[in-house]
Amino acid sequence: MKEEIKPIKTKDEPNLIPHLTIDCVVFGFHDSNLKILLLKWKNTKGWSLPGSVVMQEESIDEAAKRILKERTGLKDIFLRQFHTFGEVKRYDLERHRNLLSHLIERNLWYERAISIGYYALVDYKSVFPNPDEFTDDCEWWDLHDLPTLLFDHKQILDKAHHSLRLELNFQPIGYNLLPKKFTMPELQRLYEAILQKKIDPRNFQKKILKTGVVTRLDEVKKGVAHRAPFLYSFDCKKYQQVLEDGGLFFT
Numbered sequence: 001m002k003e004e005i006k007p008i009k010t011k012d013e014p015n016l017i018p019h020l021t022i023d024c025v026v027f028g029f030h031d032s033n034l035k036i037l038l039l040k041w042k043n044t045k046g047w048s049l050p051g052s053v054v055m056q057e058e059s060i061d062e063a064a065k066r067i068l069k070e071r072t073g074l075k076d077i078f079l080r081q082f083h084t085f086g087e088v089k090r091y092d093l094e095r096h097r098n099l100l101s102h103l104i105e106r107n108l109w110y111e112r113a114i115s116i117g118y119y120a121l122v123d124y125k126s127v128f129p130n131p132d133e134f135t136d137d138c139e140w141w142d143l144h145d146l147p148t149l150l151f152d153h154k155q156i157l158d159k160a161h162h163s164l165r166l167e168l169n170f171q172p173i174g175y176n177l178l179p180k181k182f183t184m185p186e187l188q189r190l191y192e193a194i195l196q197k198k199i200d201p202r203n204f205q206k207k208i209l210k211t212g213v214v215t216r217l218d219e220v221k222k223g224v225a226h227r228a229p230f231l232y233s234f235d236c237k238k239y240q241q242v243l244e245d246g247g248l249f250f251t
Contacts (some may be wrong), residue, residue: 010100010128016053021115022064023051023153025160026072028124029177032186033142034193035124036157037071038149039218040137043102045081046150047141049157052132066120071138073128078121078176082163083221085115090152101151103134119160121176143193161194168194183229184219187214211248213239 026037038047050071054063061079068077071150090113097106129138141147149157164173173194174187188204208214215235220228242248 010202011224015055015057017056019110019113020054021051021113022054022060022067023049023115023142023156024068024071025117025119025157026068027119027121027160027164027177028127028140029193030140032189033144035140036143036146037074037127037129038139038141038147039071039131039135040097040139041100041103041134041150042136045146045147046097046099048150049153050132050138052128058218060116064116066214068120072120072122072134073130074126078172079118080163080167080171081116083117085117085156087152088112090115091150096150099177100134113179115156116177117156117160120163121173123177123179125179132225158185163209164194165196170243172234172236172239172243175236175239178234180189181217181219181231181233183231184208185229187232191220208248211242212237213242213248 028035028037037050039050050067054060058066060081064079064081064147065075065077066080069075082150093109093111097104097109102240124140127140129140133136143161144155146157148154167173168191174190175228177190180187184205185201187208188199188201191204192199213235214232217231217233221231222228
């Protein structure tokens, strides 16, 4: 038996900033693939990015952190504001009103909403996906195998991925997407997943070691079939110094 769903009929307007919302693109990395966290709306086949309204008593950054904590269970998340989506007609409003009428009363839809986009970088294994009141699933999807997204969320996702590629040499992206200990091939595959292209392994290792942002540990990866590769960890102080001095510039 399907759960009986009653549409939301009222919202506490004084506590909201009307017509302002936040959409979050949560990036993870697992099995050599860049992952995206998505929500499936109740009693539909529609998926979307995590998002919500902004409350009067919180800053925009605080709202993004609140949304992501509710969806991932994580408190300290690397966040970057990457774009504001403010087109007059962002998507087919009438179609979405009809599709989600069992969840949201028609009069509660904003005729026009401005959305601030954030991307977040998280350790895949540390996330506990949690749906919100409108959705019944919160799952990871491969970037190259996504379902059709509602609203203008495909555009938002594409813009976030573009921003991630542009900032790859200027932000501690590897530090936030990889576990504390990783192999050089794992680091290379992360960069390949973000850039969507292959990188020569010999040049990659030579250049990344030259920057000094990683340290080779006296440990090897366990449970591999062939010759076990050494494990590495990031030198956080050196990483931050290199970024502040102008970036990595090795891709």
